[in-house]
Amino acid sequence: MRTVKKFDLYRKVPRDLTEATFSGASISFCTVLIGAYLFVSELMVFRERSWKSEMLIDESKTEEKLQINLDVTMPLMPCELLSFDAQDVMGSHEVDAHGNLVKDRLTSKGDVIATEEVKTSHYGASSGLTRHFTYSYDNQDTERIKKMIHSGEGCRVRGYVKVNKVPGNVHLSTYSHSYLFGSLYQETRNMNITHTINHFSFGVDADISYIQRHFKDTGVVAPLDGLTQVVTEKKAGSYIDSSIFEYYTKVVPTTYLPMDRPPLHVYQFTANSNKIVNQQMPSLYFRYDFSPVTVRYEEKQESFAHFLVQICAVVGGIFTVAGLIDSVVHKGIVELAKKAEIGKLG
Helix, strand or coil: CHHHHCCCCCCCCCHHHCCCCHHHHHHHHHHHHHHHHHHHHHHHHHHCEEEEEEEEECCCCCCCEEEEEEEEEECCCCHHHCEEEEEECCCCEECCCCCEEEEEEECCCCCEEEEEECCCCCCCCCCCCCCCCCCCCCHHHHHHHHHHHHCCCEEEEEEEEEEECCCEEEEEECHHHHHHHHCCHHHHCCCCCCEEEEEEEEECHHHHHHHHHHCCCCCCCCCCCCEEECCCCCCCCCCCCCEEEEEEEEEEEEEEECCCCCCEEEEEEEEEEEEEECCCCCEEEEEEEECCEEEEEEEEECCHHHHHHHHHHHHHHHHHHHHHHHHHHHHHHHHHHHHHHCCCCC
């Protein structure tokens, strides 16, 4: 047993040989408070999660499909005059492209009149880059469309569409119904492409919503949400200029690696807009291109070993510093007491 005791690095001084002082008690009290505060601070840091980001070369293949989520309200444009088209640099051009898209007919007050699915045209698969399928309407249909325009009907297009993962665009336009504009000349002079982008994003919408709720400070996945563009008359009584709005987006594939769920694969993007006023038909374009790099966010948490090292450093450091302060204060008090005894204090 005596041999074992020789390895004791923390030998104890008998209590009778120590002396408690008021200054030592004060410093000890402050030391405990500061130590407790630093311990709680380190514990909070240990429990926090942070994101580490890095950039890599994108290795995705062009055969992959890209999901585009769209929710746009046009309060002054009847659904009957709108088609949703998709076009890309590979030569694919689908008129009235559809995935899971619906149109909501809206009253002038914004109430929903009816909802219908966006259906593809019969010639969508074979249409060329400049060919648009036109629908056949009779006189009754023309009168019905006139009533829609005069009553101030609007339209909301929402849902998603899947396209080739190459540069291209999707657009809401009136091109497929341009042959009607001869019969609707007066009405079409006042067609208004005023719109609000309720939501626009790339990737699985459920993953994007999860990231927006839980990882707000890590990436820009829907910068166009809530944007409103208004087309106004030049002056009272004049017709409205036909306008084309173009949104140019640069898409960056992004992967999130949370600690408590499977990876999330979404797309960040930047967006710039441009308005063209000319005699073409009112249109709304979303053009997209892809970045050659991908961003990866990985959720991290401080390891327990690192937390333990930090606590040891805090405890050891604060007690060492407190010991030095106590030693200096105690020696100062002793010296003052000696001078007071011999009358040299004053």
